[in-house]
Amino acid sequence: MSDAIGIVGGGIVGVALARALTARGDQVTVFEKEGRLAQHQTGHNSGVVHAGLYYTPGSLKASLCAAGRALLRDFCAERSLPYREVGKLVVAVDxxxxxxxAEIERRSIANGVPDLVRIDDGAGLREIEPHVAGVAAVHSPHTAAVDYASITEAMAQDVRAAGGGIRLGHEVTRLRTENGRVRVVTPVSDDVFDRVIVCAGLQSDIVARLVGADPSPKILPFRGEYWEMAPGRTDLVKGMIYPVPDPRFPFLGVHFTRGVYDNVHVGPNAVPALAREGYDWLRISPKDTWESLRWPGALPLAKKHWRMGVDEISGSLIKPLYFQKARRFVPELRMSDLTHKSAAGVRAQAWGRGGELLDDFAVDQVGAVTLLRNAPSPAATSSMAIADYVIAHHLTD
Ligand SMILES: Cc1cc2nc3c(=O)[nH]c(=O)nc-3n(C[C@H](O)[C@H](O)[C@H](O)COP(=O)(O)OP(=O)(O)OC[C@H]3O[C@@H](n4cnc5c(N)ncnc54)[C@H](O)[C@@H]3O)c2cc1C
Incomplete structure (x- = not known):
């Protein structure tokens, strides 16, 4: 018998789940608080289909990234959506x-990154990226660029075609378990479902609290800002150029990314956002900021990483500092090549009570409510595989 399933969140993960569930015959309703789908992380990211270079072998990130990349590539082909394998070069500058x-290479091999190549001299690097500087690199030729907002819309078409409902402008304000079922309340609706799945991104801890879940992990919002490269200078970058990441913070470090529409952006950085949906320094929510500050993990986090924080904030406020970091990789880059800041994104990154970063994807269960508590990058790449995973492990009785 089919279930009535409510999904909170119209980002790529919620919509991929809705698509997979309607395909197996469930009656699905997606609740999205904004007037359009994909308005937060899904529509404000780097647009990269990751090949799985960084993730701890054996983790959910590693397995669901590999599976998700293949599913996403096939979906884009089926729906004639742009999918460009521009390739990624991870460069050791010195x-x-x-x-x-070497650690990235080891992880990439363990994770089965396809056709990975190690390059050990500057000339070899420049065969792939003619303007790059460095002493060694790994190259992942199948890392791709896509438009995640368009992909989400295409998935939503399938949901509607299969009889699923997508309710925009419906912010879920109450979730209550009643006789084993779940009541979902918004200011304009009141429904009862057999099961509810929460994929609320930046609000995932707030929605989790509605069903009495542990407040930990907490979402501390970190904004990622991008600079756009002057159209006449984008030939300095053929595909994607990434620094060697600190495995503890793989999202840090200036990247050059050729997007699916051929623009090249530089970034993102990672600065504390002063609101959960704080897309620039002027968007401040005293409530969100106060909640972040009084989280027990905030102080240990600040003590441990204050240098990195100062560095990232300085680079956000002072363009020459950001530029210097970028120029290490492409010495011909000029300050005037970075023309303007483009739309930033805010990461929903989950942190524990002790200030520790929750690295892997995390799913909790409270009665009939499934909570996606941590779905940072590469969750857009992995979205269709996350949907299959949640169905297999949480919705199959
Ligand atoms: C700067 C940046 C760069 C990134 N780059 C990449 C990348 O290149 N590749 C990659 O794979 N991943 C990347 N990511 C990560 C990726 O964007 C996310 O992992 C992914 O989009 C998560 O999707 P989601 O559906 O869980 O969340 P979201 O897209 O944030 O969607 C959650 C939705 O829930 C809605 N919502 C919240 N609360 C409620 C409520 N109470 N009622 C109703 N609706 C609600 C929100 O409005 C939102 O639309 C990046 C993220 C950022 C921020």
Missing amino acids: ESELPAL
């Missing part, structure tokens, strides 16, 4: 970065 590069 010898001090070689051990960390």
Whole structure:
């Protein structure tokens, strides 16, 4: 018998779940608080289909990224959506970065990244990216660029065609378990479902609290800002150029990314956002900021990483500092090549009570409510595989 399932959140993960559930015959309703789908992380990200270079082997991130990449590639082909395999070069600028590069190579091999190549000299690097500087790199030729908002819309068409409902402008304000079923209340609706799945991104801890779930992990919002490269200078970058990441914070470090529409952006950085949906320094929510500050993990986090924080905030406020970081990789870059800041994104990154970063995807169950508590990058890449995983592990009785 089919179930009536409510989904909170119209980002790519919620809509991918709705698509997979309607395909197996469930009656699905998606609740999205905004007037359009994909208005938060899904529509404000780097647009990269990751090939799985960084993730701890054996983690959900590693397995669902690999599976999700293949599903997404096939979906884009089926629906004639743009999918460009521009490739990614992870560059060690000097010898001090070689051990960390070796670790990325080890993880990539363990994760089955397809056709990965190690390059050990500057000339080899420049065969792939003619303007790059560095001593060694790994190249992932199948890393791709897409438009996640369009993909989400295409998935939503399938949901509607299969009889599913997508309710925009419906903010879920109450969730209550009643006789094993779940009541979902918004200011304009009141419904009861057999099961509810929450994929609320930046609000996922707030919605989790509505059903009495543990407040930890908490979402501390970190904004990622991008600079756009002057159209006449984008030939400095053929595909994607990434630094060797710190495995503890793989999202840090200036990247060059050729997007699906051929623009090249530089970024994102990672600065604390002063509101959950704080897309610039002027968007401040005293409530969100106060909640972040009084989280027990905030102080240990600040003590441990204050240097990194100061560095990122300085780069956000002072363009020459950001530019200097970018120019390490592309020495021909000029300050005037970074023309303006483009739309930023805010990461829903979950942190524990002790200030520790929750690295892997995390799903909790409270009665008939399934809570996606941590779905940071590469969750857009992995979205269709996350949907299959949640159905297999949480919705199959
Ligand atoms: C700067 C940046 C760069 C990134 N780059 C990449 C990348 O290149 N590749 C990649 O794979 N991933 C990337 N990511 C991560 C990726 O964007 C996210 O992991 C993914 O979009 C998560 O999707 P989601 O559906 O869980 O969340 P979201 O897209 O944030 O969607 C959650 C939705 O829930 C809605 N919502 C919240 N509360 C309620 C409520 N009470 N009632 C109703 N609706 C509600 C919100 O309005 C929102 O639309 C990046 C993220 C950022 C921020």
